[in-house]
Amino acid sequence: MADAPASLNPAQLDAVHHLAGPCLVLAGAGSGKTRVITHKIARLLQAGLKPKQIAAITFTNKAAQEMRERAKGLVGPRAAKELVIATFHSLGVRLLREDGQRLGLKPQFSILDSDDVLGVLRDAGGCSDNALAKRWQWTISLWKNQGLDSDGAAAVAKDADEQVAARVMKLYEERLSAYQAVDFDDLIGLPLKLLRKDAEARAKWQDAFGHVLVDEYQDTNAVQYELLKALVDHPDERRRGLFTAVGDDDQSIYGWRGATIENLKRLPTDWPNLKVIPLEQNYRSTGSILRAANHVIAGNPKLFQKKLWSEFGDGEPVRLIACDGEEHEAERAVGFIQSLRASGGAGADSRGGGGGVKWSDFAILYRANHMARIFEQKLRGAQIPYKVSGGQSFFDRAEIKDLCAWLRLLVNQDDDPAFLRAVTTPKRGIGHTTLGKLGEFAGKWKVSLFEALFAESLPAQLGAKAVGSLHEFGRYVNELEHKARHTSGGEDAKALLLEWLKDIGYEQHLYDGEDSEKLAASRWSNVLDFVDWIAKRCGGQITQDSGNFETERQTVLQVAQTISVIISLAERGDEQDVVTLSTLHAAKGLEWPHVLLAGINEGLLPFKSDAEDMTVERLEEERRLMYVGITRARSTLAVSTLKRRKKGRDTVVGIPSRFIAEMKLDEAPNREDPRERLKKLRAELAAKAAAG
Ligand code: ATP
Ligand code: MG
16 A cells, blocks of 8 residues: 555654654554554654664564565665564564674574474473473463573472473573574573673664664563663663654553563653654544444553544444354355455445455454364365465475474584484484484583584494484585575575485475375475575565565575574465455454454354463453454454354354454444544644643
């Protein structure tokens, strides 16, 4: 969507022109907060900052991409390319790649994904119970997001279970440091540590940025807040606190991951000169949609009073679709899409002009990833193109993870989890016994498995044959690393990657491991997609926030360095004319003309597992999620419920979500003329201003 520079309302302009100190835009959905950020970037350039001095922090890689696109429209491609548009995580990678050595981290450190972390935890805690390891992972991550290390965790551990988790955390920390590896939480925690304890690094990074902008501020966690604070806490009075945060407490939906609304509350205390700007006009949704959203969120206690109104007419009423079950719901979703397409979007608001309805005008949103599958099937059946967003389905596939392990090993040979996966995929006659002995040896000498390979005393322990195979593997990795360091451009990268797959016999490995040829073929086609995906990045075709901030050509090794971060929330394929399937969480910040919220049932939204009691806080977070969902729609909103729904292997009676009643769909619309309402609001504001 084009962002014409002129189209900002007075409150938005206020936020954009406030350059001298900290600024918080606190406002409801669709009120133009993200638009304030892109326009403020342009304003900061006008005011003399260089593009690379402006850091804009978004919540996901996708949001970063979109912001760069929007910025491009305002400031031109050259400046847009140099802007530092990043997620907290990719910004963290950048700080650590440049200065992690100051914390004892090699520049080629590895980034472990969630599965690796789980493996290390199982290993460190000597536990084969996956559920327990997952609980540790969760607990440890929450601690880290509160800024605690294992000593800190031991001090706050509430019960015996948590004490065990804190002990495992200590071992986990030791292993990570031996592997020269970090996890996702470290990407925020370690840069913060760096800025806190290293005056030189602090000065460097505080000088680097002239203004920091943060979107979706309500979903930052304590450590992210501290990192932001450290970055903008410049010693020079005139340069201190130069940041703009925009957010909406009603859209805070990551409490379960440690995000805290405290960050909103403490901002005015930490920055007494903070300018707080509310925005009240919604530019996204029709009256009916907005009214439903406002009704739902009214069920939550108000942290900040916010009003939200729109100048658009009521538009079409919100549709309720009652379905027999999941399959029926997916069929109805297809019908929803097809009928709106056929009618040319009749009933839509007057915006956007004609031009028909595109596939990309539609989104189907749901609470949990697994709900996507049935929609995928029915859409495919109806030959409607779609993409699944927010889930990590593609990058979570075993074949992709195999290849990522290899790439990581090329970057950092000390990465033991990557070593173990690569050395056994495909199988090369190196068995568990050999690896077990190698592990013992490495543990005794406190070296990584890869280093242990070439130790002189190893053959005595393992026998010549095993050592021969290990050496061959080691030599191959070294050779490949050398080649990966020297590729030039996309074609070259692709050739190398294909050569590598051939060398290790990966295609055959897939066919050997899969009973059905069809399945093996589909996995191999994923592999080829992945090769293309990397090659594109090597060719500089994709502006991806990988922490390198480079859109130039990169070598395979350079792309491999940041692979975990790139794919953490990446999507395969580029924007196309396709229907979006997405979780509600991943839909945050986005908008579509026509939205279907699926599975709006008790137990699904609000989500509740049998094991837990629904606390008031949880319910409020689920309500905010519903609010986020409703406010994604511009013209048409449909909400579907299930009369019967699957629950594990059973089918249970479906009860419509309480949030449906809360939308008050049968209430007569407020027919007040929006212009009257505007007048009233202005009068209220003037009265407030006069009162001081
Ligand atoms: P969310 O809370 O969902 O993230 P937001 O507050 O960031 O929403 P934006 O995405 O910036 O809202 O804006 C919502 C829509 O309204 C966008 O399509 C945007 O282009 C449009 N918009 C914002 N401000 C204006 C304006 N002053 N005039 C016209 N359109 C606007
Ligand atoms: Mg936004």
